[in-house]
Amino acid sequence: MHREPDQAHAIPRITRRWALWLIAVSAGLSLSTIVFYSIVMDVSQPYAVVVKGDAIDPTAASKPVVRIAVISRYPPTVTFRGYQPIMDYLTARTPYRFELLLGSDYAEALQHLLSGKAAAVFLGSYLYARERERADIIPILKPLNEQGEAVTRSVLFVRSTSTARAIGDLRGRRLALPSAESYSANWAVAELLPSNGLAEGGLAAVQNFAHHHTVIAKVLNGSFDAGITREHLIKDLVGSSIRVIATSVPIPSPPIVVRRTETPAVIAAIREALLEVGRDEERRRILTKDWDIEFVHGFAPAAAEDYEPVRRWR
Amino acid sequence: MNAVAFAGVDTMHGSLRARILAFTGAVLIILLLLISQVLLYQWRDVIIAKERDAVIAVSQTFSVTLLDALIREERTPAAREGILQTSVDDFLRSLREVAYVSIADPTGQLLAVGPVLSADQVPHGNSGPASTEGIGTRIYADPAFGWVLEVHMPLRIGQRSWGAATIGFNAEPIREEVRRLFMFLFLTTMIVSAVTLVVLYLLATRLTRSLSRLVQEMDRVDLVPGSDVAATQPGDDVAFLFHRFDLMKRRIETSRRQLEDAQRQVYQAEKLASIGRLASGVAHQVNNPLNGIRSCLYAIDKEPSHVAQTKEYVGLIGEAITSIETVVQKLLGFARTPLATKGETDVAVMTRKVADLFDVRLREKQVRLTLDVANDLPPAAIDPQLFQEIVMNLLLNSYDAVGNGGSVRIEARRSDEESLVVAVSDDGMGIAAEDQARIFEPFFTTKEIGQGTGLGLSVCQSIVESHGGRLSVSSEPGRGATFQFLLPIERCHERPDH
Known part of the structure; x- marks a missing residue:
């Protein structure tokens, strides 16, 4: 005999179906949440350059090296920050690769020049005036100030x-x-x-x-x-x-000095490249933005006589 | 009836509400999840970018110290490995977030590292590409330090390079912030979803309650003229539906009345047509008694004094008139339009009555009629007039189909507990297969023009089906045809205690 199911205790079919759906959806959501959590928490990122720097000049390595010494008027890092851009400019504008040679004091910088380790030196006005008679050195350039004068105070x-x-x-x-x-x-x-x-x-x-x-x-x-x-x-x-x-009183600004016996081509290269800096105002402003503030207004030719007042005063 | 209807209403109510909740809720939750995911990814990128900028700033500051140390070591070779390593150690001590530092010269040779985990362990952090053209970063899981945000910092001033520093920062704070963000968005999504579902549930309940009311009203409505659906609050959407439903009900009532009129006219037309076709036989049945009456009247007129003869002839005239009355009564009974469709029919009696009406015509055509009707048949649930009309139509068709000397058979028997079957078969020309499919269509006839209306079988089918029966035909061309119809048994007869 056919027996009807106990309707009082049976779960209605529609309720069972919805319950199954609810369980399936909940399980799916839970699983996807766990998977998504593990994906989000994996914060790994491949290597990427985020701050682009200046490109290395590939041609510089093949050029002959010319060193320029600097007196220790500033700390080494400050000196590099202000003078290395000038070296990079000279390297880009001449057939030579220019490198800085820092002296631990003013005398060592001069010694680098006199010993031939450096082809030129950023010297102080007083030191040049004092040493010009003892050493066979000549000034080739002196920086201009904001007023376009080659003097400092x-x-x-x-x-x-x-x-x-x-x-x-x-x-x-x-x-x-x-x-x-x-x-x-x-x-x-x-x-x-x-x-x-x-x-x-x-x-x-x-x-x-x-x-x-x-x-x-x-x-x-x-x-x-x-x-x-x-x-x-x-x-x-x-x-x-x-x-x-x-x-x-105003005195002649500190000169770039070379040995009189230095290769003329090197002297000419330095002189021409640095004198060209101030010829175009717009270009100068862009070019010298990272230079030491003393040199951002360009250069003027320098002669030994320019430092006569300092020598006399000494 | 109402219980069933209301159960249906509840099911519809629950199903519709569940669907609204399920589908709308699912779409909303999926949208919320997608929005949360997009927000989380974008927010995570912002967190990483912010942390990356911070560690780059720290690294750039530290690079000044490193450059200073490198330049000092360059100028004073005696101090090599002293100043730089000290700077690295100081940096590691001062910032707990820093996991490691390694300094390499432009050729990749390590100049300083920290911390050193073991003597033979290659210092970490120098596995990244040694780009000198910019500051690079990466985030990775280090086996020794866990999650690390590594910064690769070229140590350059202009074109002068002293190498590069690789600094690893603890990246767990990033993950912790992302974790907090995830939990915040997850909980927000859950709460918003729950609130949305509750609002949806309330809206769906309100909507389905109105619909349920309408369905309940519809179930309560009987298509009896003059019964209107219950009035509802004006302006309600459901009230509008109620109004439209009421209009539809009136249109249905009008159509039904028109249909009944049309059917009545069709029945009557078909009946009159049948009477016309019976007319010759009926005329013969009337004519014979009339001839007898005329003969009797002639004899009485000849010998009016012959009292005994006159008495005898008057008796014969009376019998003849009675016979005519019987024929006329039968004809009138058939022609009378049925006023009601309910009733019960003694199939055996009514079948024989129809056969009697046909008796003369069948004899004229020498057609043999066989009646095979069981005597103990229960009454059929149909008005006798309608039953008579069905049998009459089928018999007329068989009569037309058979030739002289043919045979027609009427069989009536019990089909099962619920119904009777009546079959009218003949050995006539039969019905072509292609015509069998259309034979019950109104106005379809294979007879010559004027011989048939094409409505007989259509009317028969309407009558049978309106009584819950079924009319069917089986035929092979040239070998006759059988029309068979089922009729329900009158239940009152089956249940005398009812």
Whole structure:
């Protein structure tokens, strides 16, 4: 006999079907969520260049190397950042590959030139004026300032919060100087301090530092009350954190010097390439954007006579 | 009836609501999941880019220190491996996020590394391509350090290169942020989906409730003229449907009345046509008694004083008139339009009545009629007049089909517990196969013009089917034809206690 199922206890078919669907969909969603989670959490990314740098010049390696020395007026890294672009420019514009040769002090840079390790040197005005008679060296170029003049100045500065308003106010205070081989240091010691009665024991401390940047830092952090440096180096700080209280007379800007016996082609290559910098204003601005601020306005030819005032003053 | 209808309403209600919930909900949830995925991927890219920018900034700052150390070591060879390694160690100590650092010269030779895990272990982090043209990054799973965001930093100033630094940063913070983002979006999607489903459920319930009301009203409505559907609130969509349904019901009622009128007219026309075809036989049946009456009247007129003869002849005249009355009554009974379709029919009796009407014509054509009707047949659930009309039509067709000396057979028997079967067969010319398919169509006839209306079989089929029966034909051309129809047994007869 046919027996009907117990309807009271049987799950309705439609409910069972929907329950199966619900279970299947839930299982599918759960599985896909787990898979998606594992995919999302895999954050691996292949190697990719995200900040493009300047391309390496493939032709440079085959060119003959010419080294140019630099006096240690700035820390090595700062020197490389400001001078290496000039080397790259010269390499690109001449048949030579130019490399920087840093001296640990002003004298070593000059020694690199005199020994022939360097074909040229970025020398200081004072050092050149002093050594021109002893060494067979000649200046070929000197940088222009913002006004297009091949001159520079040294300045005596204090923090803007300092009470010193004139050089006489520095009595009994500490003075930071750059290298003893620099014009700035010698201007202070030989002219500025004596003429203001501070030559002998007038100051609490006078100390030379290897780099101009160190002098500026020492004054800004309060280690010294005043400092001497080149005018263009503190241009952006004047009025905000630094106040200038004395300025030197204009002197010829620091020359690029070569040995008189240096290969004329090398001298000509350096001279021509650097003189060309200032001929087109727009091009100059783009070209020199990474150069040391002293050279961004281009160069002018230099002659030994230009430094006669410095020599006489010395 | 209502219980069944309401059960259907509930099923429809649940099914429709479930479908709305299932399909709309599925589409919405899938859309939400897709949007979440897109958001997650884009957000993850932003997190990675932000972290990458941060570690690049740190690396660039550190590269200044490294360059300074490299330049110092270059200028003072005695300090080689001292300044650079110290810088690396200091950097590792100062930043816990840094996993490792390795410094290589332009030829790929390692200058400084940290930390050193073991003496023979090749320092990590130098497996990436040594590109010197830009800062490169990658993220990978390191077996020793876990997930690492590695920065490859060329140590260059202009065209001067001192090599490159490879710095590995812990990338777990990225994964932790992505994990938190995933959980946030997942929970948000779940909550929004749940809220959406609840809103959908409420909307679907409201919609299906209105529809259920309409269906319930429709189930309650009988197609009896004058019965209107229940009034609903004006302005409701369902009220509009109710109104349209009411109009449709009225149109159906009008059509049904017109159809009944048309059917009645068709029945009557066919009946009159049948009467016309019977007329010769009927005339003969009437004419014979009339001749007898005329003879009796002639004899009485000749001998009016012959009382005994006159009495005898008057009796004969009375019998003749009775005979005529019987014929006329039969004819009138057939011609009368049926007023109702319900009733019960004694199949044996009604079959014989029809046969009697045909008796004269069959004898004229020397057609042999055989009746094989069981005497114990239960009554058929059909009006006797309609049954008579069906048999009459089928018998007329057989009569027309057979030639002189042919035979016609009427058989009536019980088919099963529920029905009777009546078959009218002949040995006439039969019906062509192609005509059998169309033989029940109205106005289809194989007879000559004026001999048939083409409505007889169509009407028969309508009557049989309207009583729940079935009319069919089987025939082979040249070997006769059999028309057979099933009729339900009148249930009152089967259940005397009803």
